[in-house]
Amino acid sequence: MVFKICDRCKGTNLKTLLSKLKEIDKNAQIQIGCQNLCGIGRSKSFVIINHIPIIAENEEELLQKIREYYYSTKH
Secondary structure, three states: OEEEEOOOOOOOOHHHHHHHHHHHOOOOEEEEOOOOOHHHHOOOEEEEEOOEEEEEOOHHHHHHHHHHHHHHHHO
């Protein structure tokens, strides 16, 4: 599992998101840097999981969507 997150976008709190992603999958590869989703990242939280963007209005909703995607691909 590869999580890609942006350290420049204002829609995502990098510190809290990182720790929560590690809770979901401690063995996942996490890549931090510009993901070229600047328009979305200005106002919404997002993560790219295995080349699929997951977008939400806030971090709580984003984490819920990430868990749903993660567990649907693991089982």
